[in-house]
Amino acid sequence: MGMTMTEKILARHAGVASVSAGDLIVSQVDLILGNDITTPPAIVEFNKIGRPVFNPEKIALVPDHFTPNKDIRSAQMAKTVKEFARKHKIKHYFEVGRMGIEHVLLPEVGLVAPGEVIIGADSHTCTYGALNAFATGIGSTDMGAAMVTGKTWFKVPSAIRVELTGKLPKYVTGKDVILTLIGMIGVEGARYQSIEFAGPGVAALSMTDRLTICNMAIEAGGKNGIFPMDEITAAYLKGRVERPFAAVEADGDAVYERTVKIDLSALEPVVAFPHLPENVRKVKEAGDVAIDQVVIGSCTNGRLEDLAQAAEIFAGRQVHERVRAIIIPGSQTVYMEAMEKGYIKTFIEAGCVVSTPTCGPCLGGYMGILAEGERAVSTTNRNFRGRMGHIDSEVYLSGPYVAAASAVCGRIAGPEEV
Amino acid sequence: MKVSGKVWRYGDHVDTDVIIPARYLNIQDPVELAEHAMEDIDTTFAANVQPGDIVVAGKNFGCGSSREHAPLVIKQKGVACVVAESFARIFYRNAINIGLPVVELGEAVAGIEANHRLTVDLGQGIVTNETTGQAWTIKPLPAFVQELTSAGGLIAYVKEGGMA
Numbered sequence A: 001m002g003m004t005m006t007e008k009i010l011a012r013h014a015g016v017a018s019v020s021a022g023d024l025i026v027s028q029v030d031l032i033l034g035n036d037i038t039t040p041p042a043i044v045e046f047n048k049i050g051r052p053v054f055n056p057e058k059i060a061l062v063p064d065h066f067t068p069n070k071d072i073r074s075a076q077m078a079k080t081v082k083e084f085a086r087k088h089k090i091k092h093y094f095e096v097g098r099m100g101i102e103h104v105l106l107p108e109v110g111l112v113a114p115g116e117v118i119i120g121a122d123s124h125t126c127t128y129g130a131l132n133a134f135a136t137g138i139g140s141t142d143m144g145a146a147m148v149t150g151k152t153w154f155k156v157p158s159a160i161r162v163e164l165t166g167k168l169p170k171y172v173t174g175k176d177v178i179l180t181l182i183g184m185i186g187v188e189g190a191r192y193q194s195i196e197f198a199g200p201g202v203a204a205l206s207m208t209d210r211l212t213i214c215n216m217a218i219e220a221g222g223k224n225g226i227f228p229m230d231e232i233t234a235a236y237l238k239g240r241v242e243r244p245f246a247a248v249e250a251d252g253d254a255v256y257e258r259t260v261k262i263d264l265s266a267l268e269p270v271v272a273f274p275h276l277p278e279n280v281r282k283v284k285e286a287g288d289v290a291i292d293q294v295v296i297g298s299c300t301n302g303r304l305e306d307l308a309q310a311a312e313i314f315a316g317r318q319v320h321e322r323v324r325a326i327i328i329p330g331s332q333t334v335y336m337e338a339m340e341k342g343y344i345k346t347f348i349e350a351g352c353v354v355s356t357p358t359c360g361p362c363l364g365g366y367m368g369i370l371a372e373g374e375r376a377v378s379t380t381n382r383n384f385r386g387r388m389g390h391i392d393s394e395v396y397l398s399g400p401y402v403a404a405a406s407a408v409c410g411r412i413a414g415p416e417e418v
Numbered sequence B: 001m002k003v004s005g006k007v008w009r010y011g012d013h014v015d016t017d018v019i020i021p022a023r024y025l026n027i028q029d030p031v032e033l034a035e036h037a038m039e040d041i042d043t044t045f046a047a048n049v050q051p052g053d054i055v056v057a058g059k060n061f062g063c064g065s066s067r068e069h070a071p072l073v074i075k076q077k078g079v080a081c082v083v084a085e086s087f088a089r090i091f092y093r094n095a096i097n098i099g100l101p102v103v104e105l106g107e108a109v110a111g112i113e114a115n116h117r118l119t120v121d122l123g124q125g126i127v128t129n130e131t132t133g134q135a136w137t138i139k140p141l142p143a144f145v146q147e148l149t150s151a152g153g154l155i156a157y158v159k160e161g162g163m164a
C-alpha cells in the first residue's frame, strides 16, 4: 500500500518500512521548539525527569509571545527560558534583538528542511510543512519529555488531499487559499488529519503563500499541512540549509480519506468573520463593517512579501482617521529588508505604527489590545471570542491586501476599492 | 478508574482562549492560574466547580492554541473527567500526557445537560447518566495510551525508561 508524504516521513523517523493511518508510533525528532509561554512549564516537567538534554543543537527556544517583556511576570518567564538555555548550552536560543516570531524565524534561519520531523510547543508549528517537513504542535509536557529522549509519540494521521490547479489572480494570496479551504471544510474538517497539498497549482504558489497556508492547517483541526518539494523550495533552502536532507513524495497509490479541489484562478479576496475562522465571506459581500484597528504581521502574514503587499496599498494613501494600523515585521531580517525596500517609510507616512517583531496583539498579549465593542481586521490566524482583547471585541481575518485596504477605508474593504 | 460527579455543560468549539485567556498566561503558579479557568465562557465555573465534577461539551473541545495551561487548569480545579462529542487533537494529547481523563462520546453528549449526574467508568468503558438512566459504552483507549495513563502520565513513563 502506498504512503502519503506524512506517512513516509513518520515511517523513516520511527525506523520502520511503512506506517499507515491510525498506527501509534514512537518517532525521532529533528528539532524541538518552545516559546516564552510554553517553555517554562516544559522546564518544570524536564527537571522532574532529571536527565540531560538529548542534543543541545536540536532545541530552539524563541521568546516571542510577550517579548520584549510586557510586564514583570513575563520578564520572569523569559528569564527562566534564558537561564535554561545557558545552563544546557542550547545552541538556538534567540534573544530579543535577534529573535523573530518563531514560525517566521525558524525557516528563515535554516532550521527546517524537507523530510524532517519538527515538534513545537506551539500549535502553529504546522507552518513548516511548507518546506516538505512533518511539523506539528505539541504540549509543554511533550516538549519536556522530548528534550530528554529526542523522541515523541504520534498517532499516524489519515490524510486529506487538496488538489490545486490554476494560478492566483492579482490581489489574491495564500491567506485567501487557506481561508477558502477552511470555509469549505470547517474548523474541524481536518481534525487529527494531515492536509497534503498537491497538483499543478502548487508550482504557482510562492514560499510565503505556502507558509501562510500550512500555518493555518491547525485552524481546520489538522495535525499538519504539507507541500511537496519543488524548485521553489530548493531556491528557498539555498544558502539556508547546508545539512543533508531527504525530501518525500506521495506514492501514486497513497490512501486519502478524501480529495478537495481548489482552482486557484477562481478565488477572490476573502475575510473570516468572528468568532471562527470558518466564517468565510468574499470581501465584496462583507457589507459595511466599520473597524477600529488593523494588524498586519504574525506567524501567518509577517514575511517580506506580506509587507510588500501592504506597502503597495498604503503607498501614497492615508490610514483612515478612525483606525489604528499596527504593522509587525515577523523577524529582524524582515524588518531590515522592509526598511531597505522603503516599506517601513511608506507605512509611517501613511500613519501606521511599526513594531519590533513580537506576537503581541495576535493572542491579546499587548501592543494593540481591543477595547469593548472594538473591531479589528487582522492578518493573524484566530478570531476566537476575546482573542485580541475584550471578550466583546471582534477580529476579522484577512490577507495583507485586504487588511491594508480596510485600514485606508475605515471599514472592511478589498484592494480594488482604495 | 470510576468517577462520578455533577455536569458542567458547554457547547461546540470551546477554544483554549476561553478556557484560559492569554492575559493570564504570565501566571506560572497553577493554583492562581486555575482561578481563571473557563473565565471567558463561564464566570461562575472557577468559583463553584467541585472536585469530582465533570465537564461535558460538544464538538472540537479545546481547539486553538497548544497551551497545556488549558487541561491543566481544568485538572487543577479537581474536574474528574472531560466528556465531549469530539476533542481537538493537541488538547486531547495534552490531557493524556498530564493525566486528565478525557472521553470522546460522539453525538450521545446531546442527552447530557447541566447539573445532570454522570458516572464514567473508564475500566469498564461505560458512561452512565444517573439523572436520565441512559448509558453508553466507550471504546477502550489504545494500549500505548493506557500504558502512559497507568504510568501516571508521560513524564512518569519516561522516568520509568519509556520511549528509550
Ligand code: SF4
Pocket (backbone or CB within 6 Å): A065, A101, A102, A103, A122, A124, A298, A299, A300, A358, A359, A362, A363, A380, A381
Ligand atoms: S503570531 Fe500569534 S499565532 Fe503566531 S505564534 Fe505568535 S501568538 Fe501564536
